[in-house]
Every structure is written in structure tokens, then in C-alpha cells.
Amino acid sequence: MVPVKKFYNRVDDWARDLSRVRYAALLGASTAIGVLIVGLLLGQEFYLVQAVTMGVVMFALEFAYGKFQTTEG
Numbered sequence: 001m002v003p004v005k006k007f008y009n010r011v012d013d014w015a016r017d018l019s020r021v022r023y024a025a026l027l028g029a030s031t032a033i034g035v036l037i038v039g040l041l042l043g044q045e046f047y048l049v050q051a052v053t054m055g056v057v058m059f060a061l062e063f064a065y066g067k068f069q070t071t072e073g
Contacts, residue, residue: 020066028059 015023032055039047 020063023066024059024062027062028055031055031058 015026018026032051035054036047036051039050044050
């Protein structure tokens with residue numbers, strides 16, 4: 001369990017050091033990929049539209065109200 005926690009902490013530190021736009025893009029892309037995978041597994045209709053929409057929404061929200069970002073413009 002310790003190696004997993006160390007890996008998580010390294011990835012978390014790396015992600016927090018990203019710029020606001022890159023962090024928002026990472027969050028949006030990971031959300032879109034997750035929604036796409038779940039949509040494919042469940043066999044839902046319009047899974048591609050849902051994945052793209054969710055990715056764009058998460059990008060926009062993180063860019064506008066970024067929780068972990070500092071005073072960078």
C-alpha cells in the first residue's frame with residue numbers, strides 16, 4: 001500500500017504545480033475519458049456527446065474557479 005500512496009503523492013504534487021490552464025485541461029481530459037469508458041461499458045446512447053460535454057464543463061469550471069491554483073492569471 002505504501003508504494004501506491006507514494007505514487008499518488010508524486011502525481012498530486014506534479015498536478016498541483018501545473019499552470020491553471022494545464023491543470024484545467026488535465027481535469028477536463030481525464031473526466032471526458034472516464035465518462036467515455038463508462039458510457040462504452042454501459043452501452044449508453046450518446047456516450048461520445050456526454051463525454052465531450054462533461055470534459056468541456058469540467059475544464060471551464062476548473063479554469064474559472066480553480067481550487068488548487070494560486071494567483072496566476
